[in-house]
Amino acid sequence: MSKLLIVAFQPSDIAQLSGFAKKLGLPFDILLLTGSPAQGYGANRLFVGSLPELPPADALAKAVQPIAANYTHIASVSSMSSKDSLARLAGLLDAAMVTDVLDLESPTVFKRPMVAGSIVATVEVLAFPVVLTVRPAGFGTTDPGGMVEQTPATLTLEGRASRLSATSRGGSRPDLGQASVVVSGGRPLKDAATFENVIGGLADALGGAVGATRAAVDSGIAPNELQVGQTGKIVAPDLYIAAGISGSTQHMAGIKDSKVIVAINKDPDAPIFEAADFGLVADLFDAIPEFRAAIGK
Ligand SMILES: Cc1cc2nc3c(=O)[nH]c(=O)nc-3n(C[C@H](O)[C@H](O)[C@H](O)COP(=O)(O)OP(=O)(O)OC[C@H]3O[C@@H](n4cnc5c(N)ncnc54)[C@H](O)[C@@H]3O)c2cc1C
CATH class of the missing domain: 3.40.50.1220 (TPP-binding domain)
Incomplete structure (x- = not known):
């Protein structure tokens, strides 16, 4: 049976992808990587990763793989980090990948920009699983709903690179890719x-x-x-x-x-x-x- 996993890098991703999940029309679960969840937006289950910070992309992809392997569709909000990690996840799952999804016609047919956005291509996925990064703007958000059943997620972080330090230059400003x-x-x-x-x-x-x-x-x-x-x-x-x-x-x-x-x-x-x-x-x-x-x- 087709099923969607939303990989939320932060709690606000859940609301941002709620309209996409509704339009896709499949039952869905959420894997929240960092932060504490608020509401479920119609999800069946919420896996809580509780990572203190995002690890390097290869480690994150490997950590998410065992959970993602149970789904036909895996989706995140389009961002530099999600494309970095989810491309690796698609490789590990031998999955198709469609980036920057703007709209969809069915669970297999998606619209995405090409040539710096001057063309909107309609692409059909011929095999599952499919890994998607989604631009949420065209999908809106749905009713937050209530809390859902929460399960701690076991994320084992092993990769070929480890982060020695990270310096934020953005201060307290919101993330550019997510800001309203x-x-x-x-x-x-x-x-x-x-x-x-x-x-x-x-x-x-x-x-x-x-x-x-x-x-x-x-x-x-x-x-x-x-x-x-x-x-x-x-x-x-x-x-x-x-x-x-x-x-x-x-x-x-x-x-x-x-x-x-x-x-x-x-x-x-x-x-x-x-x-x-x-x-x-x-x-x-x-x-x-x-x-x-x-x-x-
Ligand atoms: C392969 C490729 C990829 C590129 N990718 C990107 C990209 O990702 N992002 C990007 O931004 N560009 C990209 N560019 C560059 C892009 O082509 C433009 O050169 C760039 O966006 C222009 O930046 P600008 O508007 O700041 O400068 P300008 O084009 O010089 O425009 C400055 C504007 O400011 C106005 N202005 C001047 N003084 C004032 C004032 N005091 N008050 C109000 N208005 C004033 C002027 O009237 C003018 O319209 C790319 C180019 C190439 C070839």
Whole structure:
């Protein structure tokens, strides 16, 4: 019988994948890797991994394999970490893999972006199991439901690599790939201090994450892990604020699933205005302090 396992890297992944699970229409269980669960969203069972932190991808894939082997469908929220680990899991399970699922027609037919999002491909899976990474934006969330039966999961961590240390550069800001608000800045931000002050300041005022264009990253204005786009992170927040960003195809490929895009650009002909829901033709160094003052009120 077909059955789905949601591999949740953190508790918020469960809500994010609830709409996908509902549309897939299969009975499902959840494996929560880190953190404490809140609600079950219609799952039958919840395996609680209680990992203090995420291990390297090869160790995680091996640890998840014995549980995942009992399912036809294994799915996670699309992120750098999930693609890293789940690709290895697919290899261990000899499974098909479909990444960045945007929508589905049936438990075997999925839609995913290709060529930096300019094409949406419909792909059919011919054999099970299938490992999926899902972009949740198009699926919505369902009613949280009540608590479900919880079972401690035995995750044995053995891999060819071990992490010696990890340094977070994101501070207390939400994860870029999961945040409901993202404020991104581009080339005109001048230097790292200005970027942090202007873009970071607005993001903090809104409780959001910070993103950047490749031009900003390449110029040393923003750290590499903040790059959004075709060769950076894919984001799908409720609100994406793009300040001093021209709107290249490569950048837009990473933000097109955002619910509302607000663009601030001093050039009224900037391509970003074609995709933006709200556009402000202004100098960002005037507009953002005004905006922050208004938030303060
Ligand atoms: C293979 C490949 C992959 C790529 N992958 C990515 C990717 O993943 N992500 C990505 O972002 N890019 C990517 N790029 C680069 C992309 O093509 C663009 O060069 C880049 O996105 C431009 O960044 P930008 O908008 O910051 O800079 P620019 O294109 O220089 O735009 C700056 C904008 O700021 C406006 N501006 C200037 N001053 C102000 C001010 N004071 N106030 C308000 N507005 C102002 C200007 O009018 C302009 O529109 C890739 C390119 C290639 C070839």
